[in-house]
Amino acid sequence: MTQVYDRVALIGLGLIASSMFWAMKRAGAAGEVTGFARSQETRDTARRIGLCDRVCDSAIEAVQDADLVVLCVPVGAMGAVAEEIAPYLKSGATVSDVGSVKKSVIEAVRPHLPEKVDFVGAHPMAGTEHSGPESGFATLFDNRWCLIVPDGAPEDATQKLEHFWHALGANCERMEVEHHDLVCAVVSHIPHLIAYTMVGVADDLSRVSDQEVIKYSAAGFRDFTRIAASDPTMWRDVFMTNKDATLEILGRFTEELFALQRAIRIGDGDELFDYFTRTRAIRRGIIEAGQDTEAPDFGRVKVHE
Amino acid sequence: MTQVYDRVALIGLGLIASSMFWAMKRAGAAGEVTGFARSQETRDTARRIGLCDRVCDSAIEAVQDADLVVLCVPVGAMGAVAEEIAPYLKSGATVSDVGSVKKSVIEAVRPHLPEKVDFVGAHPMAGTEHSGPESGFATLFDNRWCLIVPDGAPEDATQKLEHFWHALGANCERMEVEHHDLVCAVVSHIPHLIAYTMVGVADDLSRVSDQEVIKYSAAGFRDFTRIAASDPTMWRDVFMTNKDATLEILGRFTEELFALQRAIRIGDGDELFDYFTRTRAIRRGIIEAGQDTEAPDFGRVKVHE
Incomplete structure (x- = not known):
């Protein structure tokens, strides 16, 4: 068991987030995992299938005391989520994402974050044609690549995120935004x-x-x-x-x-x-x-x- | 066992022909299967792996006394093969093909055939990314479609060819050329x-x-x-x-x-x-x-x- 973060919050509970949860459990990579999804139906499903240790009814509740917050919503929704959760983020926390695009995510998210919170972009290159909270599985990231885009983020926060993705089964590679x-x-x-x-x-x-x-x-x-x-x-x-x-x-x-x-x-x-x-x-x-x-x-x- | 033809000749020994051979053996669909490939190397490989009951050193030898001759060469080569074998075809034989195109094959092949030989086009819609005599396997056609393009061929010859493809595992459907x-x-x-x-x-x-x-x-x-x-x-x-x-x-x-x-x-x-x-x-x-x-x-x- 390799616990990397004490508490991880997953915002958005689709294919990637649900696979991350099962992979975290397999590896023991997080102490507690909270989760939030905008739709009541998704939250109900998550509770029914045991997805996340605790499913919260707001993003604000989910991110409280989290050491790592991962934005797993569509790329176009990340700015609004970042704005909403920003005041409630723990000092020293890392915010990351799983978006397929990096430049616009960084531009949309970073301006909202408080000074003592780092944003380190990540993009796990894995997926299936299925979506939703029931589509995830623990082995999705095994032997797949996770691209890490620090874009100026501190080295320690970046390395810790890489460690986390390794624990989930992925290989990491750093890349420039463009x-x-x-x-x-x-x-x-x-x-x-x-x-x-x-x-x-x-x-x-x-x-x-x-x-x-x-x-x-x-x-x-x-x-x-x-x-x-x-x-x-x-x-x-x-x-x-x-x-x-x-x-x-x-x-x-x-x-x-x-x-x-x-x-x-x-x-x-x-x-x-x-x-x-x-x-x-x-x-x-x-x-x-x-x-x-x-x-x-x-x-x-x-x-x- | 469903023997449909006494003797079948396969001209060209790539992925489709080799899969046909193994599927024929599985079903007992042919009494004897002869085969010919232009390259010596392919013929050697075929003999080594037991592909075809008899590998011949010429197309002319392979088609002799065959009840069904299947042209399994690239579409652009079918006209020349038809011209070469035409004088040696058994009266009453059926010539067919496995080409992905039908209009140009029919135009290239039919003019060469003697009057007592029918051409019934066929196109098994199955394949893999591999090619060559060692790439075939008996189940390639299972539950796949084989398009039959009679284009005026006699009904009995057409039905017999459909029966043959059914024995190889495929579903048949008739279609107009264009x-x-x-x-x-x-x-x-x-x-x-x-x-x-x-x-x-x-x-x-x-x-x-x-x-x-x-x-x-x-x-x-x-x-x-x-x-x-x-x-x-x-x-x-x-x-x-x-x-x-x-x-x-x-x-x-x-x-x-x-x-x-x-x-x-x-x-x-x-x-x-x-x-x-x-x-x-x-x-x-x-x-x-x-x-x-x-x-x-x-x-x-x-x-x-």
């Missing part, structure tokens, strides 16, 4: 936007029915639908708050797509072949880095009708 | 092209390293890399031969993507939220139709470094 937002646009935000678009196109076509799309999805389309089923509020906020990096990578994406489209139109098979060969190497790297399974079909369990 | 090529552009060809593009963009960026892309791939990017690791020759041929449908769906895709890009640029969160909400329903449909698992993360086995 670089974080660019890397995430590439590996996460744009892939999600493209997946949403592809699923939207399929849903839109009058000449191909939804039933056909669903029936024949194993041919490739299916892999896109998992990430396109992610939480809409979270993703709306990501794109609203990481606009610059998103638009930059999207611009690069459409350039490349147009080049391939042109190769198809003029029948340039060599260009397509070379392009398709190059992308295999990246997949190999991901398998070797232990970030995916090489079982055929992801080792999907056999599904039956 | 509709087949459009549906596949939506559920398979464009998703693959987009996945290839996304992986190519990530590989291209100088400000984000390959190592970063690989390390943080679990954030969404990873799901694209599986299908972007598919066989380059096969996919080059698909885009070369299904140009019209591909370009049409690609046009629709870029229209939608630009609409979302505009919403990001002008900060229209409602439009993004509505779009992202709609796509969740499609995912639900795929799970309900038994075409994917709803286990978090596809039920991926835990991976370690």
Whole structure:
């Protein structure tokens, strides 16, 4: 057991917060964990399934005496939460978050915090297509990366947060704010936007029915639908708050797509072949880095009708 | 045991052909299965692992006395193979294929076939990111769809081929040629092209390293890399031969993507939220139709470094 903080408060009780709770319990990483969610329904569910040692009816109550407060709400809601809890934070406490974007979160949260409270940004790069308090599980962060964005926060508070995430199973890596937002646009935000678009196109076509799309999805389309089923509020906020990096990578994406489209139109098979060969190497790297399974079909369990 | 054909010849011994062989053995669907691959190395591997009852050193030898000849070569190579084997086909035999495109295959193959030989197109909608003679397995087609495109072929030959694919574990559905090529552009060809593009963009960026892309791939990017690791020759041929449908769906895709890009640029969160909400329903449909698992993360086995 590695207790890192005496008391941890989770504000927002969705997939990430609930997984953090179960991972904290597994590791003994916190003395007591309080939790708050805006919706009464979520709080009721949390109490029913034993999520958090104590579920509070206000964020203010939840953060009292907490050594670590983790904002687990959509990126667009973090500023308002920070403003609300700021006067009630314990001196010496650390506030952190789990948002997919860092620049706008830091800009929205820091101005509200009292002098004796540090903000250290964190972004656990893990998730599933499910959301809500019942979707969490203790192993979500195992062998996944948690990006730590101190952006000038004190070294001791930063190290303690890294220690905490290690206890939850993650590997930590520090990153500069702007670089974080660019890397995430590439590996996460744009892939999600493209997946949403592809699923939207399929849903839109009058000449191909939804039933056909669903029936024949194993041919490739299916892999896109998992990430396109992610939480809409979270993703709306990501794109609203990481606009610059998103638009930059999207611009690069459409350039490349147009080049391939042109190769198809003029029948340039060599260009397509070379392009398709190059992308295999990246997949190999991901398998070797232990970030995916090489079982055929992801080792999907056999599904039956 | 359900023997459907006395003798089956597989021309080309990659993922699909090798899976067909193991599925035929499991079901007892064929008396004898012969096989041919153009490369000596593939034939050697096939002999070593017991793939096919008899591996032949020419396509001509393999098809002799076969009741069913299945062309399992890339779409662009089918015309030449058909021309080569045509004079040696048994009267009354059925020729079929497993290509992802139907119009161009039918145009390339049918003109070569003798009068007493029927061509019935087939397209098993199943695959993995692996290729080659050692990548096949008996359960690949279980509960997957095999699209049958008779395009005027006799009813008895068509029904027999359907019976055969049922024995291999697949569900069959008949489709018109043009509709087949459009549906596949939506559920398979464009998703693959987009996945290839996304992986190519990530590989291209100088400000984000390959190592970063690989390390943080679990954030969404990873799901694209599986299908972007598919066989380059096969996919080059698909885009070369299904140009019209591909370009049409690609046009629709870029229209939608630009609409979302505009919403990001002008900060229209409602439009993004509505779009992202709609796509969740499609995912639900795929799970309900038994075409994917709803286990978090596809039920991926835990991976370690």
